[in-house]
Amino acid sequence: MTEKENTMMMRIELIVNCIRKTFSISPTETLLSLLRRAGYKGVKQGCGSGDCGACAVLVDSRAVNACLTMAAKADGRQVTTIEGLAEINRLHPLQQAFLDEGAVQCGYCTPGMIIAAAGLLMRNSNPTETEVKEAIAGNLCRCTGYIKPVNAIMRAAQSLREKEEDECKNR
């Protein structure tokens, strides 16, 4: 940080993974830099230019590339990182499906891809395979060839729907 930036520090408030936190940032700091600095290391950097999706996080349930998002712009918003997706001892269906389908190889693209998929499933609980592919089109993976990640997302979508149905019935 340059001295000039230092003097221009500002405070913002984010709700990260359901916990309200305040941060002191420079106006030019990216959300990626802030989150990693704050210990959310599940948010990855693969390019820093919006081309790989490794840094994807949910801002108010919309998946964005944190490397292109100014931290200041997220002020007051809900931010969900991969660390906030699972409940204690219970993986999110997407995380479970990625394991079950063998969709994780090196795992470096995985957090971003799961977050992008989570964003999709929030607005569309019954996506087609094409919609899934489009939703993660910006999440580059060099290891898997995408077959298993796409299968995993389809499977997670189904198990989420079943879960919802169950909950409806039980009500």
Next chain:
Amino acid sequence: MNVKTAKKSDFQVVGKNEIKIDGRSLVIGKPKFTADIDLPETLIAKVLYSPHPHARILDIDTSRAEALAGVACVLTYKNTERIPYTTAGQGYPEPSPYDTVIFDNKVRFVGDRVAAVAAETEEIVRKALRLIKVQYQELQPVLSIDAAAASGAPIIHDEEDSAGIYDAERNIAANVDIDVGDTTRGFTQSDVVVERVCELQHVQHTPIEPHVCLSYFDTDDRLVIRTSTQVPFHVRRIVARLINVPIRDIRVIKPRIGGGFGVKQEILLEDICALLTLRTGRPVLLEYNRREEFVSSRIRHPMRVRVKLGAKKDGRLTTIEMEATSNTGAYGSHSLTVLSNVGSKTLPLYNKAENIHFYGNALYTTMPVAGAYRGYGATQGYFALETAIDELAEQLGIDPLTIRSRNHIRVNETSPIFEKLGEGREGVAQRMKSCELPRCITIGAQQIGWKEKRGTKVRRGSKVHGVGMAISMQGSGIPEIDMAAATIKMNEDGSFNLLVGATDLGTGSDTILAQIAAEVLGVPLSKIIVYSSDTDFTPFDTGAYASSTTYVSGKATEKAAQDVRTQILQVAGKMLEEDSTDLTIKGEQIIGHNGQTVSLAEIGHRVAYQVDQRQIIASASCVPAESPAPFMANFAEVAVDTETGEVEIVKYVAVVDCGSVINPHMAEGQVEGAIVNGIGYALHEEMIFNSRGSMRNPSLFDYKIPGAADIPPLEVILVDSYEPTGPMGAKSVGEIGINGPIPAIANAIYDAVGVRLRVTPFTPQRVLAAMGKLPD
């Protein structure tokens, strides 16, 4: 040791889709990667790169950078020792020339190292880099293999102290020349001769995690290098020499790494990072950004490959001549071995040919440096070989499947190439003990609909369909060179620690090795706790390259597990009062003949606390005597748009013989990932350079790799196979998948529109040009 575990139908853990053991922590985002830990007082380091393709550094003035507040250390050729080495992370002595020094007073490509700075913040580092004044004397660049070979070409490696360069004055880093039989006579006696030249472009691996290294002194004041590497033990050896610290004082840790594909079989950051820690006493983080990953890490050797085939009327190959000219770039990392593999991993496939000549040069240019990349020369060789075979079949009027079936290697057969040509030296003779290639071809042909579709040129609108195929083989490790070791120690609760030097670079090898151990020990996977790739705590392993881990490290693991099993059964025999050799372990119980059982936990407790107290533990090593080949048949259906030149992959079928499959999901994942990478290589990936050798598209936006929306319907079939020398019957699967897409797609394009593409990638422009629809 005779252990009853090798029967495939009895496998309990092997052959199952066990969940990746590190998968859970990866999907919840645990800080597992190199840059995911924060150490207090960490300095940020960056490298200053050459803006010139070829220049001598007359002087460097770092005084203003050093004077900048917050700068901790600046390194240049002036304050670092000049020790020639190779960045190739290979076994010792490395077969690559020692043509590199940490910092030189000469730069040989745009992106070559000039200086490094460590400072308190990234901002300060950037500022400091700008303050370094370098006085260059520009030299004539050498931007192609033709320019490198031209008479009077500038000598790129004119330094005195390099070693192992084949012919520095002619810019030849490495040379290979082997002969079998008599090719001249072979061609005269052939009924048909086909000769073709193919060229392959500049491509980069693009692991999603760029190279990153963090070095520091730990609480015991030992120098720790935490790094994204495929070769931790080679890192330790090479860095120790470069920074003048004994091997014993360095600990290299490979945490999780975000993909490698060969590019992390290279010592690129560790020397600088460790040196900066040594000079400052502080933790130092050095990371490539994406641009640096493209330009200054390593790429695949671009190549020109000429193939000449001679055959009899009935399709029997008599003669193969193959000449490869490889562009190794500014340094000769992996130059000899990749060049060797162009022949050694392709020519044995057609062992019916009695006359073979393989030769070629790896040439220095002032371009980015080539290194190891999945496929390792075989990929380049197969483009030329498998498209030429297709043409030969056509000239003979024989189906491409038939010509391959008539000539490819089979079980119990050998090829003289195995012995003649190894990794930069003579190879090792071997006979195929498993080869399901015939079945791979049959199944693949069925799945793609070969009979119905081939030659039909079905047209839909402006698109014409075609099918093409290619076969390939690879190896499993480097015989008589690679070495892997494993240690297994039993805990009192009947669980086991498996310590391996093997390097999981995202492939899942930790899980594969654990499955092998669990199978031998008769326990579920959850009872095996794996710790891998830490030079202080795990036994030696040459590293993850050459498709070695499942076969070589797997064998070491299997042997160690068998030893531990024997120790367990001895204790059990005493407890059950039975002959230990007759006992079996199943479901964590040792079962005696009379039905009595004793559990592993009981044995663990007994030897820890009660009777015959001792640690049940064993280590084993594997130096493979041979390198069994996995085989693969690739079938592609394409639709070529005759108006736009676009090639769409309609369907891709891959049928693989990788021996017995330890974990189907993971093996499929290797093949799927490699094919998609190969499709990118075939159709669109290309590093573009300006007239000064500077890369014009060093971003993932401009250098497009396949994304989820681009992938074709892809069917991967793993055939039933068993390699008797492999652990649990397994062979390798990591690299072979990338060899097929280029030739299979090229052959399919020909089937569709009747043009032969000989230069990759097959862009719409090239397709149209080949069809005569564009000025070339």
